[in-house]
Amino acid sequence: MSITRILVADPLEVLAVGLSSWLADAPELNVIGHAATGQAVLERLAKEPVDLILMEVSLPEQDGIDTMREVHRRHPKVKVLAYSSLTDIEYVNSMLIEGASGYLVKDASQAEVITAIRTVMCDKPYLSPAARESTLRGYDYTEKRMDGEYIGLTEREREIIRLVALERTNDEIAKALFISVDTVKTHRKHLMTKLNVRSLAGLVRYARDRNWI
Amino acid sequence: MSITRILVADPLEVLAVGLSSWLADAPELNVIGHAATGQAVLERLAKEPVDLILMEVSLPEQDGIDTMREVHRRHPKVKVLAYSSLTDIEYVNSMLIEGASGYLVKDASQAEVITAIRTVMCDKPYLSPAARESTLRGYDYTEKRMDGEYIGLTEREREIIRLVALERTNDEIAKALFISVDTVKTHRKHLMTKLNVRSLAGLVRYARDRNWI
DNA sequence: CCCACAATACCCACTAGAGGGTATTTTTCG
DNA sequence: CGAAAAATACCCTCTAGTGGGTATTGTGGG
Numbered sequence: 001m002s003i004t005r006i007l008v009a010d011p012l013e014v015l016a017v018g019l020s021s022w023l024a025d026a027p028e029l030n031v032i033g034h035a036a037t038g039q040a041v042l043e044r045l046a047k048e049p050v051d052l053i054l055m056e057v058s059l060p061e062q063d064g065i066d067t068m069r070e071v072h073r074r075h076p077k078v079k080v081l082a083y084s085s086l087t088d089i090e091y092v093n094s095m096l097i098e099g100a101s102g103y104l105v106k107d108a109s110q111a112e113v114i115t116a117i118r119t120v121m122c123d124k125p126y127l128s129p130a131a132r133e134s135t136l137r138g139y140d141y142t143e144k145r146m147d148g149e150y151i152g153l154t155e156r157e158r159e160i161i162r163l164v165a166l167e168r169t170n171d172e173i174a175k176a177l178f179i180s181v182d183t184v185k186t187h188r189k190h191l192m193t194k195l196n197v198r199s200l201a202g203l204v205r206y207a208r209d210r211n212w213i
Numbered sequence: 214m215s216i217t218r219i220l221v222a223d224p225l226e227v228l229a230v231g232l233s234s235w236l237a238d239a240p241e242l243n244v245i246g247h248a249a250t251g252q253a254v255l256e257r258l259a260k261e262p263v264d265l266i267l268m269e270v271s272l273p274e275q276d277g278i279d280t281m282r283e284v285h286r287r288h289p290k291v292k293v294l295a296y297s298s299l300t301d302i303e304y305v306n307s308m309l310i311e312g313a314s315g316y317l318v319k320d321a322s323q324a325e326v327i328t329a330i331r332t333v334m335c336d337k338p339y340l341s342p343a344a345r346e347s348t349l350r351g352y353d354y355t356e357k358r359m360d361g362e363y364i365g366l367t368e369r370e371r372e373i374i375r376l377v378a379l380e381r382t383n384d385e386i387a388k389a390l391f392i393s394v395d396t397v398k399t400h401r402k403h404l405m406t407k408l409n410v411r412s413l414a415g416l417v418r419y420a421r422d423r424n425w426i
Numbered sequence: 427c428c429c430a431c432a433a434t435a436c437c438c439a440c441t442a443g444a445g446g447g448t449a450t451t452t453t454t455c456g
Numbered sequence: 457c458g459a460a461a462a463a464t465a466c467c468c469t470c471t472a473g474t475g476g477g478t479a480t481t482g483t484g485g486g
Contacts, residue, residue: 011298012319014326018231036320085224106225107249113227154432167414169472182435189475190432199442200473201380204417205426213418367462382442395465402445403462412472413443 004121005032005049009041009067010056010083011211019054022110029117038062038070045075052117055100057084057091058211065094065210072099081120086209087130090195102126153194158212160187164200165207217334218245218262222254222280223269223296224424232267235323242330251275251283258288265330268313270297270304271424278307278423285312294333299422300343303408315339366407371425373400377413378420 006023008016008031016034023029032050035041038059044050053071057064068080082095085106092103101120104113105128112128119126127135153161163173170188174181192198195206207213219236221229221244229247236242245263248254251272257263266284270277281293295308298319305316314333317326318341325341332339340348366374376386383401387394405411408419420426 012228012231013322014231014235014319015225015228016231017234018225018227018229021230021234022227106227109226156433165414165418167411169412171472179433180435182437183433185473186433186435188473192474198380198474199382200413201378201417204414205378205421208418208421369463384442392463393465395467396463398443399465400463401443405444411444 002028004029004117005051006030006117007033007035007041007044007050007053009035009038009053009059009064011036011058011060019113022113023117025110026114026118029114036060038064038067041067042070042074045071045078050075050078052079052081052121054083054104054117055080055095057082057086057095058209060211063210063212065091065098068095068098068100079120081116081126087128087134088209089134090206091209092127092131092134103131104128105130153191157187157191157194160184161191161203161207162212164188164191165204165213215241217242217330218264219243219330220246220248220254220257220263220266222248222251222266222272222277224249224271224273232326235326236330238323239327239331242327249273251277251280254280255283255287258284258291263288263291265292265294265334267296267317267330268293268308270295270299270308271422273424276423276425278304278311281308281311281313292333294329294339300341300347301422302347303419304422305340305344305347316344317341318343366404370400370404370407373397374404374416374420375425377401377404378417378426 006029008019010016013034013036016031020031023031032048033044035044036059039062041053041055055064055068059067064082064084068082071078071080076099079101080099082092082100082103083106084091084103087105095103102116102125104116104126108116108128116126116128159177160173163176168176170181170184173184177184188203191203195202197203197206219242221232223229226247226249229244233244236244245261246257248257249272252275254266254268254272268277268281272280275283277295277297281295284291284293289312292314293312295305295313295316296319297304297316300318308316315329315338317329317339321329321341329339329341372390373386376389381389383394383397386397390397401416404416408415410416410419
């Protein structure tokens with residue numbers, strides 16, 4: 001049996017240490033490093049072989065979803081197992097659509113972590129119960145995006161949602177970006193439709209979860 | 214030198230494992246257990262001696278701030294070192310006012326963790342740089358709560374802020390709680406004043422950070 | 427070359443929220 | 457018991473946000 005080289009992509013180094021300690025019980029699973037940001041993940045991949053990445057969704061700077069997309073594009077053979085406390089369908093679907101082999105919820109036990117990694121390394125998908133339940137339940141407020149009908153946010157929309165979540169009014173955002181208030185409103189409408197939320201509150205939660213604020 | 218018995222209060226067991234691994238390098242510091250909820254912390258304290266608790270602010274069910282208050286009331290001799298990724302002044306001040314001996318930011322290195330624990334065990338306060346900076350900068354939108362003028366939220370206010378953050382409208386909240394819309398508005402006003410925020414967005418972030426939603 | 431999409435901007439109408447009060451009753455706590 | 461705090465509810469005004477359109481321009485991909 002060959003050794004699986006694992007990179008832990010998580011803001012906290014101490015978490016990688018914990019995983020490393022847990023995986024010491026699985027001789028073929030080897031934590032070879034820790035990357036705190038999406039950028040660090042890509043740099044690491046460029047200069048060292050990696051078999052599997054345990055990837056947090058809420059990475060700082062470039063988050064896990066964006067990093068997932070880049071990793072999949074540049075290194076299609078590297079497996080990625082999403083690893084996060086978030087279980088909302090938005091994040092589970094996003095990661096899977098961007099190429100993740102599975103979604104492991106962060107409060108998993110040592111046994112589940114090992115099982116999940118082994119499952120994924122056998123080319124089988126792995127979803128923690130909470131993540132699976134989330135995908136079965138579907139979206140909350142609309143029927144627009146069943147299953148995989150995934151719509152990413154544009155750069156401009158990300159700028160807007162960040163400012164919205166930081167308590168800026170439409171007027172302030174318009175002035176800051178040198179655009180009309182109406183344009184800001186249009187972006188907000190698109191955001192709310194895409195993210196299946198009813199109000200500002202949903203936008204704020206999304207931005208917070210993805211660690212954009 | 215006597216042994217320091219440390220309880221790690223954090224939703225993730227794997228984090229406690231990581232800390233335990235790090236503290237293996239400090240012979241007198243000993244992780245004796247892990248508690249995932251505030252309730253579990255109190256149960257543990259009731260039946261086993263503990264010298265220091267590393268406490269996450271965002272514990273599920275009963276969060277770190279509330280647990281801090283209870284621990285301090287029931288076991289005033291147990292030291293608590295707050296341990297969280299959150300650096301906003303609201304959380305730092307809340308924990309310190311409720312009796313924490315320090316505030317350690319979660320991306321701290323192994324060396325800083327050990328230093329922080331040793332500092333606190335010598336009866337000296339410890340604040341990570343980011344936490345100290347936050348307290349020096351002060352509050353964002355008003356001057357109402359300088360320094361320690363800390364105002365806790367009432368039970369009713371917590372119910373309201375949760376529902377608000379879950380995208381419920383004032384009208385829906387009123388119906389759910391069998392009270393008038395005006396009352397809901399009054400609670401919202403109080404919340405916004407207490408938490409120094411300008412809009413719904415600030416309330417949502419607060420509720421999310423404290424793991425109430 | 428065309429199509430799709432992103433970003434821009436405007437229309438209209440309506441609702442919800444923010445911000446300022448005051449006031450009553452009940453509960454809690456010293 | 458008496459004071460303070462909490463929960464309740466109303467007044468008024470104004471702004472901000474939601475929800476439905478339509479439309480133009482530029483850009484990138486097939």
